[in-house]
Amino acid sequence: MIKKKETPAPNAFDKELFKRSVLYNVKTLYRKTLEEATPQQIFQAVGYAIKDVVIDNWLNTQKEYDKQDPKTVYYLSMEFLMGRALGNNIINLQAYKPVKEAMDELGLDLNVIEDQEPDPALGNGGLGRLASCFLDSLSTLGYAAYGCGIRYRYGMFKQEIRDGYQVEVPDNWLDDGNPFELRRPEYAKEVKFGGYVNVRIDENGRSNFVQEGYQSVKAIPYDLPIVGYGNGIVNTLRIWDAEAIECFHLDSFDKGDYRKAVEQENLARNIVEVLYPNDNHYAGKELRLKQQYFFISASVQEAIAKYMRKHDDIKKFYEKVTFQLNDTHPTVAVAELMRILMDEYYLTWDEAWDVTTKTCAYTNHTIMAEALEKWPIELFSRLLPRIYQIIEEINRRFIIKIQEMYPGNQEKIRKMAIIYDGQVKMAHLAIAAGFSVNGVARLHTEILKNQELKDFYEMMPEKFNNKTNGITQRRFLLHGNPLLADWVTAHVGSDWITDLSKINKLKIYADDEKCQQEFMNIKYQNKVRLAQYILEHNGIEVDPRSIFDVQVKRLHEYKRQLLNILHVMYLYNQLKDHPEMEFYPRTFIFGAKAAAGYYNAKMTIKLINSVADVVNNDPVVKGRIKVVFIENYRVSNAELIFAAADVSEQISTASKEASGTGNMKFMLNGALTIGTMDGANVEIVEEVGEENAFIFGLTSDEVIHYENNGGYDPTEIFNNDPDVRRVLMQLINGTFAPNDPDRFRTLYNSLLNTISTNKADMYFILKDFKAYAEAQKKVEQAYRDEKGWARSAILNVACSGKFTSDRTIQEYVDEVWHLDKVVLPKKVADKEKN
Ligand code: 9GP
Structure with a gap:
């Protein structure tokens, strides 16, 4: 976009330059004047103008990271529910007032422009939004971090209500392009699926495990800037897109690998097609496991490559890198890291395990049984044969540890093994390999320790800790509620923005x-x-x-x-x-x-x-x-x-x-x-x-007590409480569905009838x-x-x-990640003050 003479410091927002940049963008992107441009085109032009400002800070931050070489957290997550970027970036650049003035002077309404941006909805709910709040806090607190995820072609579906029913409509969020993203083909990685594992002797006489007969895709990263509040720091959310490894060649037909070429094309297209719209529920779909391995393999490969560009001892990887596993979804990272360390860097099992178990940490976000991921070994080993071999060996060694600790106790093995009953249990793998296991609120962590993960806690109590969640006040008060934000500032000053x-x-x-x-x-x-x-x-x-x-x-x-x-x-x-x-x-x-x-x-x-x-x-x-x-x-x-x-x-x-x-x-x-x-x-x-x-x-405690003793009998309440009975009868007598009195019978049954569900009123309504x-x-x-x-x-x-998520992140930093605080050089810091 437009050339600037010098890098503006975060607080020295140049309004006139910004206005020129917007006009220039409208012209060069669309060959239009402001008056002719559509609202969407104006949003794009403003977005690019803001990215121009962000880019300088982004470059500068990454240069500093190169110099200072701080420890970096990779927040590995299937979901980032970012929400709109424009307003948030302007807020964090501390440029809301000048940008608003600039827009006014151009005859534009900033609110209307912000409303043009599609919500990047690469997440379902709390889990994905938490990841986004965490990234905001990491940048604001000045810690080096990458968010790593998937660039889904379609994010969370758009919901339309037709005749009172939910209808799902595809979320085509990339239709008009995303002004904030940068495609980084130079960091592309190959990710392999299927085939079989062979042992081959290499030119140095070493026997190597190699995957053969596989299909593969090319993972291409797209980077999005994560702007810290008023500190010039910009971290990166890296989301991976998939492309076919080779262009589709017609001559493949003659070579006989036509089918393979088509399959690789399809694999690439399907893998990043859509976010699974399940919250707290796992559907066990093969494509989902492909998605998981796809973004994990690419992220782990790049994390190692980046580390090796500056260091020569892979055995000290954990001193500079932590992988935080956001729920069980990214847990294949454990085995992928082991694979690369052993198969590509020739570490022994023990050396690789030492690095892996000092690098990976796991956050549990739910005790809902239906959310815990378990993959059939048939599917897992077919799709990821080398990864499966490694998990089998992790499991074998883990079982030996259990036996050492609880000799002769088969029950412990049944409950804790990573592979059992024909299934690979991802939570067990994450706990066995992670150096930290945390819940997301005090009560939740206690339930994990005393109930759901009791056996693991007894065996490895030192791993367990709590990190109560938080949210970013910059989006949810400063941006979302400007009237209250101003009122708070008028009474207590503005420090709350970075210190809630x-x-x-x-x-x-x-x-x-x-x-x-x-x-x-x-x-x-x-x-x-x-x-x-x-x-x-x-x-x-x-x-x-x-x-x-x-x-x-x-x-x-x-x-x-x-x-x-x-x-x-x-x-x-x-x-x-x-x-x-x-x-x-x-x-x-x-x-x-x-x-x-x-x-x-x-x-x-x-x-x-x-x-x-x-x-x-x-x-x-x-x-x-x-x-x-x-x-x-x-x-x-x-x-x-x-x-x-x-x-x-x-x-x-x-x-x-x-x-x-x-x-x-x-x-x-x-x-x-x-x-x-x-x-x-x-x-x-x-x-x-x-x-x-x-x-x-x-x-x-009461709920858990009922659950452990077979539930309770809701018919007693139904029989004795006329108000409740009346409401329930209205579910099946047509009060709210005159033409179809049976419409809500399944809801009625879920509360009273043990036939349709295994327990009546499982949720104690x-x-x-x-x-x-x-x-x-x-x-x-x-x-x-x-x-x-x-x-x-x-x-x-x-x-x-x-x-505030700032508090949560500081706790992760102090107790789990041990990151170095990044200080920008004096030159920039001075500019900030002016
Ligand atoms: O259901 C939890 C929610 O309570 C929590 O706030 C959120 C972030 O920690 O994670 C949700 N869990 C999931 O979406 C799936 O584990």
């Missing part, structure tokens, strides 16, 4: 009536903004003076959106019976995508929309309850939603939600939590005080119903006391300091 513990100073304003009014006024304006969005997208008018009660997250039975909507039905019945009763108007807002094949989840979406149709249009209700299902919940509309929420619904079955991160985003934006003692809710309540939240329901309804009653009472509510809301913001 400072937000604690807000506490002293919680009792100040003027501050309470200001706070509620900001909340009101954010509610007006969301109400407008809802009117535009749903055609539903909602009253910004009503309580905005919000549950946005993936649709999953354990997250219990069903509990929420059953409670709405219960309130509706009350209003129908007693139209004149006291009732504070409430808007129940939902947003959730369901995995395409998850029937009960999809029917819950239909139920929410069906209840909305009836309740929103019933004259008896008089608008006192409104139900809204926000279509296509994603990072960009999430920012509007969090800012506008009064009540944050965190109502998972206790023990099931490993952490949750939406709960933290709501808290930061001053919503009060109604929730169970699950995941990070426990720590949120600990920080803000139980009196500033609404806690209800079974504890995780009926068991917790009364407690939830009581907690909701308290919400209403509390909201009527405006000052009291404002006080609690301000305290939520003030006590959110712990939940």
